[in-house]
Amino acid sequence: MKSNLFTVIFAIVMGVVCSLVLTAVAEWITPRREANEKAERYRNVLEIFNIAVAEGAANQEIIKTFEEKVTIVGDDPANPDYYLYGRLIAIPAQGPGLWGPIEGLIGLARDGTTITAVSFYKQEETPGLGGEIAGKDFTDRFVNKKLFDTRGQPALKLVRPGRAKGDYEVDAISGATMTSDKVQALITAAAEKFKSKEAE
Amino acid sequence: MKFLLRILDKVRPAFEADGRFAFFKPLFDAFDAFCFSSDETTKCAPFARDSLDIKRYMSMVIIGLLPATLAGLYFFGWRILPVIVVSYAAGGAVEVLFGIIRKETINEGFLVTGLIFPLTLPPGIPLWIVAVGMALGVLLGKEVFGGTGHNIFNPALVGRAIIAVGYAKPMTSAWIKPGARLWGNLGGYLTSPDAVTIATPLVQAKQQVYEPIANMFWGNVSGCIGETCAAAILIGGVFLLLMRIANWRTVVGIIGSFVVLNVIMRALSPEVFAPVGFNVLAGGLLFGAFFMATDPVTSPITNPAKWAYGIFIGCVTLLIRSLTVYTEGVMFAILLGNIFGPLFDEVVFRFRFRRYRLEI
Amino acid sequence: MAQAPVPIGGPTAKSTFLAGLWANNPIFCQILGICSALAVTTRLENSLVMGVALIFVIAMSNLAVSILRHLIPRRIRMIVEVAIIATFVIVFDQFLKGYYWEMSKQLGPYVGLIITNCIVMGRAEAYALHNKASLSVVDGIANGLGYAVILAIIGASRELIGTGKLLGYEVLSGNWYVPNHFFIYPPGAFIALGLLIWLIRAIKPQEDDSSQSGAGS
Structure with missing residues (x-):
């Protein structure tokens, strides 16, 4: 049986490591995720206006077309x-x-x-x-x-x-x-x- | 017949354990038993629940179904014959397959399933859907549980539920306008399914348009093959009740609770719930109550549980019919009733045997 | 937790791998991870991604737990395992949201729910806590693969029967094939999974029925 102190320290270290990892991931992903959401909404609008967008068009391309025209x-x-x-x-x-x-x-x-x-x-x-x-x-x-x-x-x-x-x-x-x-x-x-x- | 008996006896050795066609023994036995009284006794349920043997039991049900079948034939034409034949062929194929794999004899139970199933379908249904539904019904409703007597659900309803959900479009639109002349549609097999379609009374009822009661009673309305003619169903159903094949408690429980709940609910919100007389005669309520809910394998054993089971089915049918997207609720209500049946039995057993337990 | 027979001298990479994939397959032997197997298998593509997610999460969490196995205090080991698993699940979920947006929308909450998948926790408890890191990774991959293969089979059959397509391409022509929508509804999943387990158990020799563990989420 390990000492209580070690248990507490271990728990704290685990918590810190996990939250650091998650923060880093969120920092890295959030801008991309928001661009995805925006591009999806814009793509639907462009399709209604019958403005051609390539099937696999990148997010920036969709957002750019949208902002130019709509x-x-x-x-x-x-x-x-x-x-x-x-x-x-x-x-x-x-x-x-x-x-x-x-x-x-x-x-x-x-x-x-x-x-x-x-x-x-x-x-x-x-x-x-x-x-x-x-x-x-x-x-x-x-x-x-x-x-x-x-x-x-x-x-x-x-x-x-x-x-x-x-x-x-x-x-x-x-x-x-x-x-x-x-x-x-x-x-x-x-x-x-x-x-x-x-x-x- | 004697001639056939002689032939059967002559080829019998070939199907015995070491014969050339031993593989097909189940098929041979089935044919033999269908034509002549079997010299064997039933080895599995439902023998313990009635004094009849399974074969007599099944033939009684088929006689009870005849009026409804003939009414379907009269109103919707010769087309329902191939529907029935396809149903038997598909169900029989699955049954024979499992008989051969499991080396068991084929049970007569499927003769009833194979006739009930087509009677619950729209008359214009494509034949391949009939085959798929019946095969899946026998496979998933019966064989996976171990065959006749072991199943929890009514196999015909399992098959119907799968195709009702899977092929929603044909199952809700393949209606044929019933024949109104003296000879009905008998002359018109070739009425192609999409020639004259007409909404069923229950579909119209959602718009609060109610078919006259007389038409509903005699069956001159659109609907599933065997469910439209209330008169024919009552003849067959009362026959089954008199022969003590169908249990009156289940039937009275279903129809009684349906009527009572309908009267109450219609008083509260007449725009949602149809009039009682219309509702009882419409759709598959009578057909389900007399022929499907009373199935001895899937309904409860004890009498109080049969009451509970009937009341449950009646109430659920009305609620599904009036409050959901589905126009008819009998099928789902009976399947749900099948699930709860053993539970009702269990409660009854607990109460009855509590005394004995206390003594121990 | 059911365990496959362990060869004398401790598990080897090969025995561990085969146990996870077949002899002690999480789905059809242990009946674990059923919720997600039922929920995401409407299409083959979803099933494949879900399988990859699970392989990744089990392998990584097994690795982490196994490395830390002498350090983790016994009293808080479950919490530690959950924290590790949750971290990897969220990493994968975020990755999908950033790079495979469409897929992430389709899978909805089910990637996040891998945290509660009994298979992951079960492998950490039953294997990674007692075996060295390299073997634990093999065990994680094998169990994830055992899960993924079953999911792929169910996903393929449901998509094929229910829509006539595979991975979105039409396989059974709409000219003669009418899709049976029943199989893309939830009850279709129960029936497809049940039939598959029935079939596999009919093929696979039954050793000892008492070793079957109960159902889990």
């Missing part, structure tokens, strides 16, 4: 109200899904209502049913639809598959009513938030 509107750069590229607009849309949070972006044309692109880059919906919202088949259905009606109210509706008519209706995913309802809710919420911020 303006962030809003007080908190990590959680902006919307993005501007020339007069094209991208609105962040987020909300609860069926199983987990859904995050996406809605791209609008110069008129501020015609949709150019939609993406849901984060979702955990049922694979094969609600999970299809991330697929191109679904997101393409939004293109050239209108987010707001002539009075400026959010008007886009997801309707039962095969029934979509006109500028304000999009076919929902068949067999995924619950997910479609959540998507509808988060699009309307994003549109309302955008209107209120734009008015400021």
Whole structure:
């Protein structure tokens, strides 16, 4: 049995060594990690604006392209109200899904209502049913639809598959009513938030 | 028949221990036992739970299932015949494989599983999904536990659960519009699955559109092959109750608790819970209560436990049906009931034998 | 803790290696490390990275514990082991966050949870405390590899059946293969792991059932 003093000293030395190692690692990694997070967010926005980014593009490249072309509107750069590229607009849309949070972006044309692109880059919906919202088949259905009606109210509706008519209706995913309802809710919420911020 | 018996007796030596085809003995025995009464007695459960032997037991269940099968045939057409044949072929293949590996005789249990399983599927289901579901059901629901009598879960429901989750799309959309004419869909095998599809009453009920009760009772609605015609299920089910094959406590427990809970919940929130009459006849509640929950292997043994098991299944069915994304909850409710069944038995044993323990 | 038969004259590098990989494999013999084996195996790529993480952590923590084995006071040895393991796990986690961002997002909390993986602690307690450093590293690598191989098999089968792909490349063509999503759900993991253990135990001669240790996280 070793002495109490030795035990205490050993514990202190172990603690110091471990924390030194962890501090060093954190110092080394943190800038890279933050760049990763930023680049990921920027890449999603660039894709909505249809600005080409190479598949394996480095973080700096993405951040540089983004900062050259896109303006962030809003007080908190990590959680902006919307993005501007020339007069094209991208609105962040987020909300609860069926199983987990859904995050996406809605791209609008110069008129501020015609949709150019939609993406849901984060979702955990049922694979094969609600999970299809991330697929191109679904997101393409939004293109050239209108987010707001002539009075400026959010008007886009997801309707039962095969029934979509006109500028304000999009076919929902068949067999995924619950997910479609959540998507509808988060699009309307994003549109309302955008209107209120734009008015400021 | 005599002719067949003579042939079987003649080739029997080839299948005995040192014969040329000893390898296929299980297959031979199965065929033999299916055609003629076996000269052997059952060696494994569920013999202790009923005075019937397993073969008579299984043939009674098949007779009980006939009305529902015929109703399915009438409403959805000849297409359900290949569905049943594929189910038997796939289940039988797995059964024979394990019979050969384990050198055991093949049990008649799969004759029931092989018929119940297709009756729980949408009529327009692709045949290969039927095969995958039945094979996985027999493998994972029965063989991994050691074969008939050892399984915890109803094999047909295990297979159905796997394909319901795995192939969610066809399992929730391959509905066929039931035939409304006098001869139903009997003339129309060639109705291709995606020709006339129609939402089931339970799907419509989520939008608070309720099918008329009469249609629900006679079965002229969309749904799984064997579950739509309440009248046929009741005929077969009451037959099983009278023959004492299905235990009335389980059946009454399920339907009774379902009705009671539904009445209470509908009074509290009518927009979420459907009307009682509709709900009892819709979906697979009756089919599950009479034919699946009463399976002797996977349901509890003691009478109080059978009550608890039935009430558990009835309540869980209603909650899943009304409060979750799933439109139907019978399948999951019975599987959960299978898990809790032994626990209910255990509680009953504890109470009954407490006296004896205290004396020791 | 179950131990493989130790050859006379103490363990050699070869016997240690084979024990970890097969005879006393952490997953199918000791049923340890099941949580992560179930959670991350939705795709082969995740399983491989998780396997590499575990090999790294066990080898390094075994090495450290073995070097310090005469110094560590008995009374606080568990705490010391946990501190060492936690340090290496965080190093690996940070490394992924810095250099393999996508992968780190996919694995989520499971890399951090290696700290609670019984295999790591178990090897430190059962092996590294009693054997010299070089052998301890071999033991760590072998056990990590035993875990990684099982994870890779489960990951490959779940990804293949559940999505028709392997490492993200389409293997079974979508023209005729309909993926069974059941296998990328959690219950699919239980069934895949259960079937694999069933199969291996059917092949592997059973020595003594009483030596099987209980389940762990």
